[in-house]
Amino acid sequence: MxxxxxxxxxxxxxxxxxxxxxxxxxxxxxxxxxxxxxxxxxxxxxxxxxxxxxxxxxxxxxxxxxxxxxxxxxxxxxxxxxxxxxxxxxxxxxxxxxxxxxxxxxxxxxxxxxxxxxxxxxxxxxxxxxxxxxxxxxxxxxxxxxxxxxxxxxxxxxxxxxxxxxxxxxxxxxxxxxxxxxxxxxLPNWFTSTHPSSHFRHNLLVAKTTPEARFGLLHNRLTIRRPDGTMERRELAPAEIETTLVETFGLPVEPAWRPLFERAAAAGG
CATH class of the missing domain: 3.30.2140.20 (Arylamine N-acetyltransferase fold)
Structure with a gap:
């Protein structure tokens, strides 16, 4: 399997x-x-x-x-x-x-x-x-x-x-x-992926954890937290969201994702 x-x-x-x-x-x-x-x-x-x-x-x-x-x-x-x-x-x-x-x-x-x-x-x-x-x-x-x-x-x-x-x-x-x-x-997978109350239906959420840091993207806000307690946070423009998904998170971004980046930037303010 x-x-x-x-x-x-x-x-x-x-x-x-x-x-x-x-x-x-x-x-x-x-x-x-x-x-x-x-x-x-x-x-x-x-x-x-x-x-x-x-x-x-x-x-x-x-x-x-x-x-x-x-x-x-x-x-x-x-x-x-x-x-x-x-x-x-x-x-x-x-x-x-x-x-x-x-x-x-x-x-x-x-x-x-x-x-x-x-x-x-x-x-x-x-x-x-x-x-x-x-x-x-x-x-x-x-x-x-x-x-x-x-x-x-x-x-x-x-x-x-x-x-x-x-x-x-x-x-x-x-x-x-x-x-x-x-x-x-x-059933819980169906609920989590489809129900209007699921936060996954409304938020761009991406996370990666390495020994060096935790990397988190919520809407257009990138947060980097290190084991020593130090933290960096910055807001990204739509094009920067795409670059970050590729370079920081290693995701194969598809053209169909790009409207999500515009919405994420607007939601994040």
Whole structure:
């Protein structure tokens, strides 16, 4: 179900092919540095096909990025092919949401990987705050990564993931414990890619995380955050958005995308 040679070439990995924590750590670091987070097809009303052959054609062969259902379903098949015990999960996204926001549906796909009986969170599809290392899910102390530290807190039967931003712990998402079948992602993917309330329907969002920095584009605002806490931010003209998508994010820009850049510049002010 997955061409490992093509995937490893895509992310620049040439290491061991074994179900070890060291391999999981390396893949979790490399994937979001090479396969960017983006949902441009949603803005173009193309929909998002999460069938394995469609995901592989887009994210591997075509050099595109994708959002969580594409990114983490691909990563799940890679890990399974390497011999990992891996399950899909669903989470309620809380990232940058007001504290009094109504309860949201579970719309984020993440993975639970078991290594020597211990559960680890693996997630390569959470955009601007993607964890760049696997996180032990039965440990409640802060866990360092190459960028922010993360921690889990119990909320009833669920796990709340938080990221440390300066002195503040920011909620990221709340994970349900039940493993999901592949068919369980079809409805939330349809909702996320088509419903008027989905922010992917209205916002140009692109993110890439490397060991050196997190790069994020929201509308026409490019933000670069480094592990030492320094940050750069600037607004882009439509032509600069296209150049940035090519040169910074490595995306193969299509002519059909260009009207989106005009709208993004207008939305960003």
């Amino acid at each position: 997955i061409d490992l040679d093509a995937y490893f070439a895509r992310i620049g990995y040439d290491g061991p092919r074994e179900p070890s924590l060291a391999v999981l750590r390396r893949l979790t670091e490399l994937h979001p540095a090479r396969i960017v987070f983006e949902a441009i097809d949603v803005l173009l009303d193309r929909g998002v096909d999460i069938a394995p052959e469609a995901v592989d054609a887009k994210l591997i062969a075509a050099g595109r990025g994708g959002y969580c259902y594409e990114q983490n379903s691909l990563f799940k098949r890679v890990l399974a092919a390497l011999g990992f015990q891996v399950e899909g999960l669903l989470a309620r996204v809380l990232w940058m949401a007001p504290p009094d926001i109504p309860t949201r549906p579970r719309t984020h796909m993440a993975l639970r990987v078991f290594i020597d009986g211990a559960p680890w969170l693996a997630d390569v599809g959470f955009g601007s705050c993607v964890p760049t290392a696997p996180l032990r899910m039965d440990v409640f102390e802060p866990q360092a990564t190459g960028h922010e530290a993360f921690r889990f807190r119990r909320v009833g039967p669920e796990l709340l993931l938080e990221a440390q931003l300066g002195e503040v712990w920011q909620p990221v998402y709340q994970l349900g414990p039940e493993p999901q079948l592949e068919v369980d992602y079809e």
